[in-house]
Amino acid sequence: MANPTIKDVAKMANVSIATVSLVVHNHRRISQETKDKVLAIIEKLNYHPSPNARGLVRRKSGNIGFVLTDDHFLRTEPFYTHIFMGTEFEAHENEFYILLTTVAAKFKITDPLPRFILERNVDGLIIAGKVPLPFINRLSKATFPIIFVDYSPYDKKYSCVLVDNIKGGELATSHLIEYGHKKIAFIGGDIEHPSIKDRLNGYKNAIEKSGLELDENIIDIKEDYPGRTNGYNAAERLFKKDKAITAVFSCNDAMAVGAIQYMKDNGIRIPEDCSIIGFDDVVSDNAIEPALSTVRVPKMEMGTEAMKLMAHMLKNNTKENKKVLAPVELIIRESTRRICL
Amino acid sequence: MANPTIKDVAKMANVSIATVSLVVHNHRRISQETKDKVLAIIEKLNYHPSPNARGLVRRKSGNIGFVLTDDHFLRTEPFYTHIFMGTEFEAHENEFYILLTTVAAKFKITDPLPRFILERNVDGLIIAGKVPLPFINRLSKATFPIIFVDYSPYDKKYSCVLVDNIKGGELATSHLIEYGHKKIAFIGGDIEHPSIKDRLNGYKNAIEKSGLELDENIIDIKEDYPGRTNGYNAAERLFKKDKAITAVFSCNDAMAVGAIQYMKDNGIRIPEDCSIIGFDDVVSDNAIEPALSTVRVPKMEMGTEAMKLMAHMLKNNTKENKKVLAPVELIIRESTRRICL
């Protein structure tokens, strides 16, 4: 049979369709006997309830929208793809489908919303990464839950899953301090981004806690975007200004890779002359020489966490406002080493 | 009104729901007058037909499945994400939703299929990149159209959108020959992959057509995967064997990046001592020094092309078997130069 329906199952099992439905939902007021019988037929017929029919009566789509900007999605570092994979995995566990759509990074207030929002074809929305404020504002009258991952514009209003950026910044910086470094530079871009700002705050915390003096001259946050090229540029400005730097904490791996390029091009050996540590852990093994020390961000887990939250809200019909902090982890590879006097 | 239905529109417009439906479908046997009236109400109410209800009666989900392997999706080079974006864009144009799911690269014949296939929640399937044969074989009794992008295992059976790899290989190699190079090496990995094999075939064609002698010694196709590290290894073997190589054609950009790394590490200047050209055009600007010459693959366009094909097949209910070849383009940047004697 091409597409068995609940009727086919009922007929073959000599029960009513209501009974089949109850069995499918594992309702307790069904005798074990009928349950077994029906289940066997279901298996035999390879019956699966129609999502459309089910959605129609439940007034639920069974879909979750996943939104990020086009340039985040197309980024070289597979950061958001990992988050998506986590979400997709957990959606599967909870029997949801994911509808992935990108919005323009320069979304204007008059731009059309994703179709699945207009058609109410999603029960909830997961938004990954920084998205344009005009887009978020257009969502203000949405009636479904919205969860932010790795970004939170109005954290009083929405649930979110964030990286513990402050802790990460502290970990990275403390690691360098522990290794005996005194002149530890920070390079960052898009400093208004809450994540970047927090990584810098972590850096500052660690410096202060250690008794070292905070030197604004070796904090370079001029670039507007934390990418490779800008990492190169930041390193260039830094080393031209101050030759005594022995360690660099880069706000992310991408900028770190750029900075490493600058150092290599200018005879600064890593880690002999200068240590460097990144953030995110998105540089695949062997891609960079030496292997980059970094702060690992649990990308997949953040995706699953967001979806778990979503499933919970949907199942309990609650509109709670939860904020979960994903733990970070220091990963020491070859680009950082104990200073030798 | 929270969720206006066709009834709400009908009531407010003083027409039957059938009329509303006809207007929505722009049926011609509706007078302009009623049409305008109904359309105005639709606009005012912000009415959108329910995908579930529509799908139920049409016996169509309105969804297209997009499948690729997990490791392709998580790859550093945003190759498949571009293809996906193209598909998603075109799906939007044709009012389809895309359900993206990954399958394990080592999918076993007993593994469960993606849920949307079991639940018949897709009207068609787009498969991007090489996927495990066991997976494809499990699909053999599928009743919906399947289209392959950038891979085609049984090209007699399914429609596909492929890169013109032979042409690309010829373009790259001819470019080097035109620049006066005589010793042009080829590096590749996973040589059984049809795309890689064709790129090598293009290389051979160009060499032969030019009258140069084909030298198997400078063709390195030992690696099993065309990634960076393997590009490094291949270059190492090649240059240790033959110092006279003046140009390298890498089967893709990833291996080219690895090869460049080897050359840099060993004092081989690019392009002064050796030219190198890649394939795919996935290395973002400035990411690599010098900028990599390559063969551009129209990734987005391939995605849109696949979706166009799909929409066509679905709308005309045809099961045709079409093969479209996406055109490639030579991109000359800084890593290739005319040989100086």
Next chain:
DNA sequence: GTGAAAGCGCTAACAT
């Protein structure tokens, strides 16, 4: 413990 029946929002065949 099980069945009958209403109805979710829509399309399409048929009636007018």
Next chain:
DNA sequence: ATGTTAGCGCTTTCAC
């Protein structure tokens, strides 16, 4: 040119 109606496959209330 427009309306009436059956039914898509399912969930759920209410009878039995």
